[in-house]
Amino acid sequence: MQTHFSLAQLADPEIRDADAILRACVHCGFCTATCPTYVLLGDELDGPRGRIYLIKEMLERGRPATPTVVKHIDRCLSCLACMTTCPSGVNYMHLVDHGRRHIARTYRRPLLDRWIRWALATILPRPDAFRWALRAAGLAQPIQGLLPARLKALLALAPRSAGRSAVIAPQVFPAEGPRRLRVALLAGCVQQVIDAAINQATLRLLRRHGAEVVVVPGVGCCGALAHHLGEDVLDRVRANVDAWTGELERGLDAIVMNASGCGTMVKDYGFLLRGDPAYAAKAARVSQLAKDVSEVMQDLGLKGSLPGGPCVAYHSACSLQHGQKIHAGPRQLLQRAGFEVVDVPEGHLCCGSAGTYNMLQPELADALKARKLGNIASVKPEIVAAGNIGCIAQLSAGAGVPVVHTVELLDWATGGPRPQNMA
Ligand code: SF4
Ligand code: SF4
Numbered sequence: 001m002q003t004h005f006s007l008a009q010l011a012d013p014e015i016r017d018a019d020a021i022l023r024a025c026v027h028c029g030f031c032t033a034t035c036p037t038y039v040l041l042g043d044e045l046d047g048p049r050g051r052i053y054l055i056k057e058m059l060e061r062g063r064p065a066t067p068t069v070v071k072h073i074d075r076c077l078s079c080l081a082c083m084t085t086c087p088s089g090v091n092y093m094h095l096v097d098h099g100r101r102h103i104a105r106t107y108r109r110p111l112l113d114r115w116i117r118w119a120l121a122t123i124l125p126r127p128d129a130f131r132w133a134l135r136a137a138g139l140a141q142p143i144q145g146l147l148p149a150r151l152k153a154l155l156a157l158a159p160r161s162a163g164r165s166a167v168i169a170p171q172v173f174p175a176e177g178p179r180r181l182r183v184a185l186l187a188g189c190v191q192q193v194i195d196a197a198i199n200q201a202t203l204r205l206l207r208r209h210g211a212e213v214v215v216v217p218g219v220g221c222c223g224a225l226a227h228h229l230g231e232d233v234l235d236r237v238r239a240n241v242d243a244w245t246g247e248l249e250r251g252l253d254a255i256v257m258n259a260s261g262c263g264t265m266v267k268d269y270g271f272l273l274r275g276d277p278a279y280a281a282k283a284a285r286v287s288q289l290a291k292d293v294s295e296v297m298q299d300l301g302l303k304g305s306l307p308g309g310p311c312v313a314y315h316s317a318c319s320l321q322h323g324q325k326i327h328a329g330p331r332q333l334l335q336r337a338g339f340e341v342v343d344v345p346e347g348h349l350c351c352g353s354a355g356t357y358n359m360l361q362p363e364l365a366d367a368l369k370a371r372k373l374g375n376i377a378s379v380k381p382e383i384v385a386a387g388n389i390g391c392i393a394q395l396s397a398g399a400g401v402p403v404v405h406t407v408e409l410l411d412w413a414t415g416g417p418r419p420q421n422m423a
Helices: 013-024 030-034 036-041 048-061 067-074 081-085 093-104 111-123 127-139 139-148 148-162 190-194 198-209 234-248 260-267 280-289 293-300 328-336 362-378 389-399 406-412
Strands: 171-173 181-185 211-213 253-257 290-292 309-315 339-343 383-386 401-406
Touching: 013 048, 013 093, 030 036, 030 048, 030 081, 048 067, 048 093, 067 093, 081 093, 111 127, 127 190, 148 234, 181 198, 181 293, 190 198, 190 389, 198 211, 198 293, 198 406, 211 280, 234 280, 253 260, 253 280, 253 293, 260 290, 280 290, 290 293, 293 328, 293 406, 309 328, 309 362, 309 406, 328 339, 328 406, 362 389, 383 406, 389 401, 401 406
Parallel strands: 181 211, 181 253, 253 290, 309 339, 309 383, 383 401
Antiparallel strands: 171 211
C-alpha cells in the first residue's frame, strides 16, 4: 500500500512503525473473509482492510478521529484472525493499537461512554475494587432489565464469582519432588476474582510436574484490558518488568500465563517499551520468557492420564490461536490426558468476549456468542475447554455443559480434583 507521510511525520518513531505496517499491506482482502465483524455485518469498513484504510487516512492527515473511524475501530474485537490469514505479515495488532491511542487522544466520546470506559479501565485491573463492583452488581441483579445493555455482561459475572475470590498472595510454591523448572506465575486480575480455581489448578499441575512456582510481589494486571481501550499503560508495564527482572536474579526459566489475553500482552512488552532506553532490553527479556501454561506443560510432559475421559470440545481462544499462534499444543495435551477432543466448527471466529468487548459492543458480542454456542452444540461435547477466562465466562451461560479451563482438566487427569464447575 502506498503511503504519504511527510518527513516531519516520519520523524516520529510510532508513525514510522505504522508506515512500515501499512506498506506491507497489498490490499488482497484475504483477511476480510475470516474477520468476525465482516462476517456478521458484511461492510468493508467492518473488516481489517477497511479499518487499515481508515487508520491510514487518519494518521496521514494527522487529524482528530471522526465518529465514522471511531465506530468501525470500536467494533474491532482485536481477535487478530486477520493476522493469521494475512499472507503479507501485516501487523494489524500494532496498527490498531496505534489507531486506538490516536482516538483516545483526539476524540471526545459521549459522557456515558467515557464513564463506562473509565470504570472498566480502573476497576477491572484491581482485584479488590473489582470484587466490590461484582458484589454491587449482584445486588443489582433484580433490576437487570432496567440497566444499559453494556452493563449486563458485567452483571453476568457476579454469580460466577460468588464465594470463589481467594487471591494468591506473593510467595514461593515448592515443586513436588526434584525441581525441574523455576517459573513465575502471573496471578492476574479479573481471572482470580471470578474463578480462583484456575490458578489453584495451575499451581497443582505445575508443582506436580516438578516446577517451583513463584508469585512475584509487585506484579499486577498485565495492562491488556486498559491497553485495548487506548489507555497509556506503560507505567503498569514498567512496574511488572521491574518486578520480574528482580526475580530473574534468583533464576527463572519462564514467566507463565494461564489467561491467554495476558500472555499475548506480556509477549508484546518488548515491543511496547522498545523506545525506552532504560527498559527496552529488560522488557524484551520478559517477553522472551513469557509462556502460556500449555507451552510449559508440553516441555514438562504429562505424568498420568484419565483413560476414557469425557468428550471435550476445545475452544481455541483468539489470543492463543491468533495472538500467540498456539493451537495444536493444548489439544494434544488434552488428548494425552485421556480426553476425546473434538474441534469446534468455525474455530477461527471469536466468541465475542474479547476483553471488555462484550460490555462495550453487546449486540455484536451476543451474535458471536450465539454463533459459537451453536457450533459447540453441533459437536455434542460433554465439556468445553478453553485457555482464557474471558471466553470461559462468555460461553458458560448458555453452553449447556461445563466450560472449564484446559489446566483444570489436565490437573484432574494427573491426580488433582475434578473441576468444581463439573461437580
Ligand atoms: S482483529 Fe478481528 S475483528 Fe479486528 S479486523 Fe482483525 S479479524 Fe476483524
Ligand atoms: S490479508 Fe493482509 S495484505 Fe491482504 S488486505 Fe488483509 S492485511 Fe492487507
